[in-house]
Amino acid sequence: xxxxxxxxxxxxxxxxxxxxxxxxxxxxxxxxxxxxxxxxxxxxxxxxxxxxxxxxxxxxxxxxxxxxxxxxxxxxxxxxxxxxxxxxxxxxxxxxxxxxxxxxxxxxxxxxxxxxxxxxxxxxxxxxxxxxxxxxxxxxxxxxxxxxxxxxxxxxxxxxxxxxxxxxxxxxxxxxxxxxxxxxxxxxxxxxxxxxxxxxxxxxxxxxxxxxxxxxxxxxxxxxxxxxxxxxxxxxxxxxxxxxxxxxxxxxxxxxxxxxxxxxxxxxxxxxxxxxxxxxxxxxxxxxxxxxxxxxxxxxxxxxxxxxxxxxxxx
Numbered sequence: 001x002x003x004x005x006x007x008x009x010x011x012x013x014x015x016x017x018x019x020x021x022x023x024x025x026x027x028x029x030x031x032x033x034x035x036x037x038x039x040x041x042x043x044x045x046x047x048x049x050x051x052x053x054x055x056x057x058x059x060x061x062x063x064x065x066x067x068x069x070x071x072x073x074x075x076x077x078x079x080x081x082x083x084x085x086x087x088x089x090x091x092x093x094x095x096x097x098x099x100x101x102x103x104x105x106x107x108x109x110x111x112x113x114x115x116x117x118x119x120x121x122x123x124x125x126x127x128x129x130x131x132x133x134x135x136x137x138x139x140x141x142x143x144x145x146x147x148x149x150x151x152x153x154x155x156x157x158x159x160x161x162x163x164x165x166x167x168x169x170x171x172x173x174x175x176x177x178x179x180x181x182x183x184x185x186x187x188x189x190x191x192x193x194x195x196x197x198x199x200x201x202x203x204x205x206x207x208x209x210x211x212x213x214x215x216x217x218x219x220x221x222x223x224x225x226x227x228x229x230x231x232x233x234x235x236x237x238x239x240x241x242x243x244x245x246x247x248x249x250x251x252x253x254x255x256x257x258x259x260x261x262x263x264x265x266x267x268x269x270x271x272x273x274x275x276x277x278x279x280x281x282x283x284x285x286x287x288x289x290x291x292x293x294x295x296x297x298x299x300x301x302x303x304x305x306x307x308x309x310x311x312x313x314x315x
Contacts, residue, residue, distance in 0.1 A: 006032055007070055007080040016066045022087035024068040029086040036083035037310055038112050039120045041090040042105060046098055047127030047165040049158055051253040053286030058090055058122040060287035064296030072308045075270055082311035098163045105131035120306060123283030126153055126165040129238050130172055136279045137177040140234045144182035149240035150189055150256040154201045173204040180205030184229050187211045187243035190256035214264050223271040230275055237280040241299050249298050251290025262298045269305040273312045280306045
């Protein structure tokens with residue numbers, strides 16, 4: 001890997017509304033010798049149960065990332081200068097066979113990680129979290145899952161189907177991919193099918209920080225609970241963009257009122273500095289319902305903060 005990473009295209013030379021269609025206008029993976037962090041798009045939404053459209057999420061997030069700049073003052077880091085970050089493009093998966101699609105994702109992400117790189121995935125729907133966790137856990141063992149979402153995603157089946165965007169973390173827990181003592185949901189809210197959803201969820205290994213806890217207890221309290229729960233060891237971060245209130249992220253398939261602000265989410269992600277983050281995903285961005293790129297911009301900034309955390313942890 002070269003001593004000086006190749007960063008984004010210079011906006012003073014190439015205007016932001018043109019140039020490469022990569023995340024933050026970074027180089028493509030085939031343009032660098034090696035990358036410490038690889039950004040992978042997976043345009044797949046066959047597992048959704050309500051509004052489709054997340055298959056268009058990766059391109060929308062990339063288009064919304066053009067205004068990102070090289071220096072992050074909130075964390076005092078230039079995430080693209082610490083190590084090489086590159087865009088690995090989109091992975092074509094079978095839209096008619098969910099299990100085959102999951103196998104393709106597992107194999108491809110395993111290959112991307114084979115040189116020690118970390119992968120930030122742009123979805124796509126939340127079904128993708130299962131093969132991503134399979135690939136990561138194969139390398140590092142059961143991981144603490146830090147799951148930002150309006151929903152638990154630990155339900156059993158929909159219409160008898162075990163692999164959907166509402167079931168990935170139940171399947172992951174059943175497969176032994178999750179550290180049952182260190183995982184948690186943040187931002188949950190809204191109606192459930194019954195109180196059994198919560199008791200089942202606890203057995204599967206999760207603690208819950210509700211969206212209302214930000215209002216009642218404050219950001220610092222949530223951060224302290226999060227870091228205490230995650231402790232030492234590998235952490236996988238999964239961000240469903242519907243964790244944000246629809247005012248901040250209307251472009252998603254299953255919106256719920258009463259969500260987090262983008263500021264609360266970004267500040268919570270910044271608190272991951274120093275923890276062993278081994279991979280991450282951003283899912284459920286559905287551009288057909290987005291307005292003025294609100295959701296895409298929020299998702300792009302989520303990716304930027306995660307890349308900043310990875311850079312600081314590497315440095």
